[in-house]
Amino acid sequence: MTVGRIIGVGLGPGAQDLMSVRADRLIRAARHVAYFRKAGKPGQARRIVEGMLHPQAVEYPMEYPVTTEISVANPRYNALLSGFYADWTGRLAALVGLGRDVVVLCEGDPFFYGSFMHLHARLCGQVPVEVVPGITGMSGAWTATGQPITWGDDVLTVAMATLPEEELTRRIRDTDALVVMKIGRNLPKLRRAVHAAGRDDQAWLVEHAQMPGQRLTPLAEADSVTPYFSILLIHGQGRRP
Incomplete structure (x- = not known):
């Protein structure tokens, strides 16, 4: 059976021509693209890749349940985000189980204070995961x-x-x-x-x-x-x- 993979792709600081060649190739070829965003906003990662996505790409906007509405010290903050990451871990793992490759867009570098790290920690050991570094x-x-x-x-x-x-x-x-x-x-x-x-x-x-x-x-x-x-x-x- 064909098994897909999750690919966290670093987009660099914000300009398309500061992406790596590998990141550019993966983004343009992707048929399944996920990215984080605040509810009601297009998302910074999505803005960066405007005009790059394949016409048949399916997009998966992952909308945070909370950003600055409550303090990070409030126990609800961690509980809401933990549930959010668990939910998207399941959704992305299901796509991989169907043989899909999913590119997750990450501002800067995926392993430098980015949201993708929380997915990576949950997905590793479940499905194949790759990371493409980016300029911070x-x-x-x-x-x-x-x-x-x-x-x-x-x-x-x-x-x-x-x-x-x-x-x-x-x-x-x-x-x-x-x-x-x-x-x-x-x-x-x-x-x-x-x-x-x-x-x-x-x-x-x-x-x-x-x-x-x-x-x-x-x-x-x-x-x-x-x-x-x-x-x-x-x-x-x-x-x-």
């Missing part, structure tokens, strides 16, 4: 600044703006180079943490890196609310020959 969003962001993010022995820290403020402050203060992701409504907290760490004049905010509407702003001049797809950067200034 943070790489797209620091490239947009025109400056290297690290030099010599610089230590790079990647943090989430969802961390408690004191923890954010500590990590910002104690690293050479910094990337902060998942900003959105957390920008006021992040701004306070950067100030407390004494690094206001070093911080840049990159919105929609490598996408239409890309914008670079010193943190001190940034709005109080910023898109979810925004990244804060502090460039390292380490050893150079």
Whole structure:
């Protein structure tokens, strides 16, 4: 019996020409394409591949039951998302059992803070699963600044703006180079943490890196609310020959 597979495909930071050749080939040939999105929205992953999908491709939008409506600390948040991933694990596994290959579109890299990781953990051992890496969003962001993010022995820290403020402050203060992701409504907290760490004049905010509407702003001049797809950067200034 023919057995299909799940293929998590990294789309890179947002521009079609920054995808790998392998990702481009798989996406254009796919007959079954799944992607995550917020209810009522087309989805960032789907937007990136606009015009690439085969005319006969069947699409499976996986709509989150919750995003920012309730706090991540609320037990309902984990319960709702756990049920969501379990449901889609079953649906995708059923397609594979029918001999279908399913391409799951993943912004950035599938194994870097992406939703696909939660499907991967559940599907492995049930069905064949493959992963195609992609350029991360943070790489797209620091490239947009025109400056290297690290030099010599610089230590790079990647943090989430969802961390408690004191923890954010500590990590910002104690690293050479910094990337902060998942900003959105957390920008006021992040701004306070950067100030407390004494690094206001070093911080840049990159919105929609490598996408239409890309914008670079010193943190001190940034709005109080910023898109979810925004990244804060502090460039390292380490050893150079």
